Amino acid sequence: MLDTHKARDELREILNQKEYRVYHESKGIIETWWEKAKQWILEKLASIFPSVQVSDSAAGSVLIIVMVIVLLLLALSAFLLIRNHKRNRMLRKQKPLQSQQEINWTYRQHILEAERLEALGNFTQSTRHLFLALLLFFHDKGWLEARIWKTNWEYYEELRKVEQRKAQQFFKLARFFDEVTYGERKVNSEEYRQFHQDVMKELTEEELGGGVNVEKG
Numbered sequence: 001m002l003d004t005h006k007a008r009d010e011l012r013e014i015l016n017q018k019e020y021r022v023y024h025e026s027k028g029i030i031e032t033w034w035e036k037a038k039q040w041i042l043e044k045l046a047s048i049f050p051s052v053q054v055s056d057s058a059a060g061s062v063l064i065i066v067m068v069i070v071l072l073l074l075a076l077s078a079f080l081l082i083r084n085h086k087r088n089r090m091l092r093k094q095k096p097l098q099s100q101q102e103i104n105w106t107y108r109q110h111i112l113e114a115e116r117l118e119a120l121g122n123f124t125q126s127t128r129h130l131f132l133a134l135l136l137f138f139h140d141k142g143w144l145e146a147r148i149w150k151t152n153w154e155y156y157e158e159l160r161k162v163e164q165r166k167a168q169q170f171f172k173l174a175r176f177f178d179e180v181t182y183g184e185r186k187v188n189s190e191e192y193r194q195f196h197q198d199v200m201k202e203l204t205e206e207e208l209g210g211g212v213n214v215e216k217g
Contacts, residue, residue: 094182096128096135096155096174097148107136107203114196123192124180130199131177137203138170152178166202173198 097103105113110133117126135155139146143166144158152174160167176195179185187195 094178095149095151096132096177096181097146097150100148102132103136103146103148105132105136107133107140110136111203118192118196123187123189127177127180127187127192127195130196131173134170134173134199134202138166169198169202173202 102110110129114126114129114133117123117129135144135146138144138155138159143162144155146155156167156171156174159170173195176191180187
């Protein structure tokens, strides 16, 4: 029984020694890295401010600030990547045309409806009709083929083959449209005005005479 206890105690001691050694080795690596990093910071600061004596503690503070900035940039990059992924996934999923009536309307009719809804303060639905006006306008130009079953991503791919610049602008407007229509984004008057301006710019650039002649009535 004594031998069993002794063997167990020896084994525990060996394991403890191993854990202690691994802990201190890892701690030594971290300390070595930290000292090298501080030395690098000291050298850089000395080259930038040769007349200023930089202390070791100051270099450590600068290193901490740099690490915090890097971590914040990494977090921001991750956030933007995730957000763009979600936006693009929405673009691949949602279909802007929901009924036969919407596709049978002319783009001018959609503009008139957008103006009517805008006057009522309904910017969400007005945004929808403005985007459908743009989509059907591109359809009339033969740059894409509007169909109820198609997604905005499919329209973007069609447009990209014939009009690269307009495809990029369409992509931007389609993402905003999807966020407002399907992502439950609350569009304010300022955002709506910018969207309206961007859509009308695309329409007027292609119209003969430099403008879209929309008769109200």
